[in-house]
Amino acid sequence: MELLQRLNEIFREVFDDEDIDITPEMTANDVDGWDSLSHVNLIVAIESKFKITFSQKELLTFKNVGDLLNSIRGKITTC
Amino acid sequence: MLLAASLVFYAALNIPYLLAVIVLVAMTTYGFGIWLDRAETSKGKRALLWSGVAVNVLILVVMKYLPFLSTNLRALSIFLSLGTQIQPVKAFASIGVSYYVFQAISYLFDIYLEIDKPERHFGYFALYLAFFPKLLQGPIERAADLIPQLKSRYEFNYDTMRFGMLLLTWGLFKKVVIADRLGLYVDHVYDNVHAFTGVPLLLASYAYSFQIYMDFSGYTDIALGSGLLFNIRLTQNFNNPYLATSVADFWRRWHITFSRWILDYIFKPLQMQWRNWRNWGTATALVVAFLVSGIWHGASWGFVIWGGLHGCYMACSVFYRPFQKKLHKALGLEKTRLLKAWQIFVTFNMVTIAWVFFRASNISDAKYVLANIFNVTDFRLGEFLLSQGRACINELTVLIVIGLISSRLFSGKECKVNVLLRYVAYAVIVLACLDFGVSKEAKFIYFIF
Numbered sequence: 001m002e003l004l005q006r007l008n009e010i011f012r013e014v015f016d017d018e019d020i021d022i023t024p025e026m027t028a029n030d031v032d033g034w035d036s037l038s039h040v041n042l043i044v045a046i047e048s049k050f051k052i053t054f055s056q057k058e059l060l061t062f063k064n065v066g067d068l069l070n071s072i073r074g075k076i077t078t079c
Numbered sequence: 080m081l082l083a084a085s086l087v088f089y090a091a092l093n094i095p096y097l098l099a100v101i102v103l104v105a106m107t108t109y110g111f112g113i114w115l116d117r118a119e120t121s122k123g124k125r126a127l128l129w130s131g132v133a134v135n136v137l138i139l140v141v142m143k144y145l146p147f148l149s150t151n152l153r154a155l156s157i158f159l160s161l162g163t164q165i166q167p168v169k170a171f172a173s174i175g176v177s178y179y180v181f182q183a184i185s186y187l188f189d190i191y192l193e194i195d196k197p198e199r200h201f202g203y204f205a206l207y208l209a210f211f212p213k214l215l216q217g218p219i220e221r222a223a224d225l226i227p228q229l230k231s232r233y234e235f236n237y238d239t240m241r242f243g244m245l246l247l248t249w250g251l252f253k254k255v256v257i258a259d260r261l262g263l264y265v266d267h268v269y270d271n272v273h274a275f276t277g278v279p280l281l282l283a284s285y286a287y288s289f290q291i292y293m294d295f296s297g298y299t300d301i302a303l304g305s306g307l308l309f310n311i312r313l314t315q316n317f318n319n320p321y322l323a324t325s326v327a328d329f330w331r332r333w334h335i336t337f338s339r340w341i342l343d344y345i346f347k348p349l350q351m352q353w354r355n356w357r358n359w360g361t362a363t364a365l366v367v368a369f370l371v372s373g374i375w376h377g378a379s380w381g382f383v384i385w386g387g388l389h390g391c392y393m394a395c396s397v398f399y400r401p402f403q404k405k406l407h408k409a410l411g412l413e414k415t416r417l418l419k420a421w422q423i424f425v426t427f428n429m430v431t432i433a434w435v436f437f438r439a440s441n442i443s444d445a446k447y448v449l450a451n452i453f454n455v456t457d458f459r460l461g462e463f464l465l466s467q468g469r470a471c472i473n474e475l476t477v478l479i480v481i482g483l484i485s486s487r488l489f490s491g492k493e494c495k496v497n498v499l500l501r502y503v504a505y506a507v508i509v510l511a512c513l514d515f516g517v518s519k520e521a522k523f524i525y526f527i528f
Contacts, residue, residue: 036347037361037397040354057121059351061192 003073007065010049014042024066050076081229081309082202085211092174100138100176105205107134108183112197112204115190128191132184139180142173147378177375178217179208181340186222188344195223203229212305216298218314218336228311236310243307250300257478258294261286264471265438272444277454284448286471287438288431289478292320295334321430324422326392329430337375341368362397366390381436381445388433 004022011020015033028034034042046068047053052075062068090098111131118124140148186207189195198204207226268275268283275283299316306313316335323329330338346368353360366387373386396403404413412418432449439445 040350044354056351
């Protein structure tokens, strides 16, 4: 799926790791170095690449990559 | 019935208005929780959340900070030569308020973020706030962790009960024997800092680091042990904090329920809010979060500076961490035992420096201690060894032995300890409490928060 691939690219860039392959079930525990600092970098990169803005509430409730994907999908289709 | 017992426990402190406070917090938070869930619009939800939080914060501020605020406002108005007279307000005793107000706020946030549903049964909700093992000094529990346990049927389990009693006794021992005895020397020095210089100041500061740890973790063990007697598993608050390899690591090991609260409800939201400032946003969020931590501990500049120091430590590490990694790699020290030992040593000292502000009677005392800690010219070794200093060193040696014993006894949660060893341990602990316990008025340090 195209969205997943685009998001995967961003992950690879932010975590500086060409071997990352994200799945919807993945959480921060599954990726080495995904802490609150890199999480912020990830969000900023996503917002800038997709030209979207997440709400405060959403950002605090994402549980896994799947939640992130759904939110992004919702925002880019309503543009 | 547990609720009634908990309320009686709180009432037994003989401060009648505190009962009113907890009932007020329980009723308003319960109400706001249900309205929040019912609210349709996101604007409405947000308004309800912030009103609920504001009510709780207001109660906390009135109970804890009014005297501090009024004294400082008064000083300010005199400084500015304003005509108005601000009367200083008498302090309210506020044991427990900081803890359950924080629980109430986390409850409202979790409903707003739809992580949890509001509790419909007022009794269980009130018990979530008032459960007596954790009422006075925490741990700060999340509704999703505690309420289901409170609702489940009680089933007698011999092993759980046994471990609960062991933990309770162990906590008592840490507090009454170790912490209070260390406290004797700490008080001896810190209550009169100008009479000392050099090594006693250093020793008293290190002793205080251990005193507060033994005191608070002892209390936590009592709380966890008591909870286990009712088959309730409260959250662990400590994880060998002085083995931390960085200040960030320290906060993952010290007062864990409190720092997770600060992380989830203050730091993360702020960090997200300021994400476009990148590292500066994170650093600022850290400083703010730790200032809040400091203020939560109490209405004094000592606590604020303590919090601010930790905030600065953390903020600096945000910028320093990438260089630090490169430095370790360049020196070939990455992942070595030497590096780890060094990091533990440095972290312990940084934390102790902050504790100096926490413990000292006032800021000038704290500054005196830090300025004179390395003063060796006036130091007399012989005199020192004959004095109380030696008693303190004895305590610290006992502490090391304790550390080794407890890591055997408590490794792996509810371990099945050899029967004979268990009874010997009980006997030793109880005897130690009776013989070596300091029979002063029982005073838990973290009571005052």
